[in-house]
Amino acid sequence: MNNTPSLRNEFEQVVQWYPGHMAAAMRRIDDYMKLIDIVIEVVDARVPHSGANPMLDAIAGKRPRLLVLNREDLADPLATARWLSYFAKRRRVIAINGREQSSVAKANYYLGQLAQGARGTQRAIVVGLPNSGKSSIINGLLRRAAAKTEDRAGVTRSLQWFRVGANLELMDSPGILVPKISSPDAQWKLALVGAVPRERYDPEDIAIRFHRWLTTGTNGRTKVPDLETFSRARGFMRRGGEVDYHNAAQSYIKDFNDGKFGRITLEQAPKDDAETA
Numbered sequence: 001m002n003n004t005p006s007l008r009n010e011f012e013q014v015v016q017w018y019p020g021h022m023a024a025a026m027r028r029i030d031d032y033m034k035l036i037d038i039v040i041e042v043v044d045a046r047v048p049h050s051g052a053n054p055m056l057d058a059i060a061g062k063r064p065r066l067l068v069l070n071r072e073d074l075a076d077p078l079a080t081a082r083w084l085s086y087f088a089k090r091r092r093v094i095a096i097n098g099r100e101q102s103s104v105a106k107a108n109y110y111l112g113q114l115a116q117g118a119r120g121t122q123r124a125i126v127v128g129l130p131n132s133g134k135s136s137i138i139n140g141l142l143r144r145a146a147a148k149t150e151d152r153a154g155v156t157r158s159l160q161w162f163r164v165g166a167n168l169e170l171m172d173s174p175g176i177l178v179p180k181i182s183s184p185d186a187q188w189k190l191a192l193v194g195a196v197p198r199e200r201y202d203p204e205d206i207a208i209r210f211h212r213w214l215t216t217g218t219n220g221r222t223k224v225p226d227l228e229t230f231s232r233a234r235g236f237m238r239r240g241g242e243v244d245y246h247n248a249a250q251s252y253i254k255d256f257n258d259g260k261f262g263r264i265t266l267e268q269a270p271k272d273d274a275e276t277a
């Protein structure tokens with residue numbers, strides 16, 4: 001048998017959407033916000049556009065905000081540099097590797113600046129899509145933290161705050177934002193970077209769409225194998241000689257996220273009108 005990998009959902013939703021519990025999570029953030037002075041938004045540097053949820057603008061309101069492009073180690077450095085200069089005109093932004101303490105320390109520095117000059121202790125929350133690196137960054141920030149601060153009157157017991165700067169406290173649990181997966185493009189990209197639960201998509205679809213995108217963008221000159229080549233090279237065979245594309249695709253996606261295909265950014269910064277005007 002000579003099966004080939006195929007797109008199951010060429011004309012359909014790539015991701016089976018799950019609005020219910022995510023909407024609840026968004027409402028919870030809205031509740032926290034009353035206690036929050038500073039918002040730390042974590043976005044995967046490989047999807048700076050799709051990895052953000054524009055609803056955060058309304059949720060955060062006028063609060064000072066730090067945009068953290070995380071996983072810079074997996075993103076194309078030139079693309080990240082362009083995103084940084086694009087965003088820097090609009091807000092405070094840094095690119096970091098959330099797994100490295102020295103890198104997270106950059107966020108510490110900026111947060112200190114945001115809190116400085118404000119009256120009284122400022123309270124910050126980390127928000128972002130699932131798997132964007134929120135917990136890693138919280139852990140990084142808390143590593144230097146003093147002991148837990150006491151609850152303020154009227155604040156629910158379940159929320160815990162840690163002092164991370166002279167007049168800055170951090171909430172120990174993150175706010176989870178809903179992915180805004182409007183276009184099929186945003187859907188496969190968000191699934192590929194891990195922002196969508198596994199049971200919500202077909203990994204074959206994601207691997208195939210990614211490689212098709214890569215091939216188009218590089219005029220076919222990419223060294224990244226397509227799913228078929230990858231599957232056969234890795235020996236993903238079922239009994240009877242059929243290729244097991246499903247499991248192969250899961251490994252493919254894992255390899256992408258382990259950086260084995262190189263540093264790849266899935267979305268480029270828009271050309272800035274301000275620059276050309």
Ligand SMILES: Nc1nc2c(ncn2[C@@H]2O[C@H](COP(=O)(O)OP(=O)(O)O)[C@@H](O)[C@H]2O)c(=O)[nH]1
Pocket residue numbers: 070071072073074096097098099128129130131132133134135136137174
């Ligand atoms: N390569 C890389 N991996 C990261 C980075 N930040 C977080 N991770 C990994 O990504 C996964 C999800 O991170 P986590 O902090 O749990 O994300 P959360 O779901 O937003 O809390 C974990 O395996 C982390 O080790 C980063 O900057 N680079």
Ligand SMILES: [Mg+2]
Pocket residue numbers: 134135136174
């Ligand atoms: Mg987490």
